[in-house]
Amino acid sequence: MLRIRLQRRGRKKRPIHHIVVADNRKPRDGRIIEDLGRFDNVTPKNQLDLDRERALHWLKQGAQPTDTVRSIFKNQGIMYEMHLIRWGKSEEEIEEALAEWRERREEKEEDVPTRKERQQALLEAEEKEFQKQLKKKAEEAAKEKAKQEALASDDEEEEKDAQEATDEADEEAEAQEEPADEEVEEAADDETEEVEAQEQEPEEEAEAQEEEKDTEEEVKTSDEEKEEDTEDTADEDEEESKAEGQVSTDMLAKEAIEHIENTPLDELEGFVPEDEDRVTVQRALEDKKENS
Structure with missing residues (x-):
């Protein structure tokens, strides 16, 4: 059985498809009967170079197009023309019907954005x-x-x-509490006794207190230095975590796309989180993976 199908040609990541007539039993890239044209779906406008008369000839001979080729023929009006021929329409009627079909198609294409x-x-x-x-x-x-x-x-x-x-x-309370003279004198006597007792303390006890004071100051200085080192380390860790934790949802779409294009793929892991719903950012990452 004859088939009208696409045959891949070109190079890696830049294919060009040939529209060919071949036996259904032959492999995809095997021997063909006739080459009908070219179809380039990489370009934005899907450029097509097709021999319309030969395509109609093989359709009349019973060749069956694949789904992709049928879609191409339908878009070019070939299937519509073949349908009119099978209905037994004259050439004038076919040309008139095709002209109307082309006008409707042009109006539709003007409304459809690229x-x-x-x-x-x-x-x-x-x-x-x-x-x-x-x-x-x-x-x-x-x-x-x-x-x-x-x-x-x-x-x-x-x-x-x-x-x-x-x-x-x-x-x-201070205005209501006025101490009596006796209480004042007793307090004065107590203070005098405490002063005398303090003057009689030995010099060794004073030296011991000075040593303890020096030790406390050294410990305090050491603790302050440790706290400063800990704060500096925490600040550095925080800055590193901020730099490493940057994700696409914190940027504009243009900035995220530029970051993806200018950053190696192995460093982009986790940059686009699961809650990223902007299609352009997701497409930029997919293109980066395909081109790497």
Whole structure:
């Protein structure tokens, strides 16, 4: 049985398909009966070079096109013309019907955007949605900050009122408590005895206290140095984690695409998370993987 099918030619990652007539029992790249044209689906407009008369000839001979070739023939009006021929229409009627079909097709093509236009429209829509999300997050953060500031202000006012009340109570208590002369004299005697006792302390005890003070200062200095080293290490770890944890959802789509194009593939692991819903960013990563 004769088949009209595509035969792959060209080079790696840049194929060009030949539209050929071949025996169904032959392999895909095997011997052919006739070459009808070329089909290049890599270009944006899907360029086609086809011998229409020979294609109709082989269809009349009973050759069956594959699904892909049938779609190409249908898009070119060949299947419609073959249908009119089978109905027994005259050449004038066929030409008139094909002219009307071509006019309707041209009107439809004018309304359909190109692939590049669809890609640009998708990118603009994603950018608009991303900006909207950023604005929403900023507004929520500002509201939360204002709420925290209001709560902090209320706490400060309450603490201030409590402190004022405490001070007033202390002043009233001090005014009511006036020590008697005897109590003052006894307190003076006690203070005199304590001073004398302190003067009689041996010099060794004073030296021991100075040594303990020096030891405490050394320990305090060592602890402060350790805390500074720990803070410096924590700051460095935080900066490294921020640099390593950067993901595409924190960037604009254009910035994320440029980062994917300018970064080696082995360093892009985890850059595009699962919640990344922008198609352009996902396509950029897929293209990067295919070209690597």
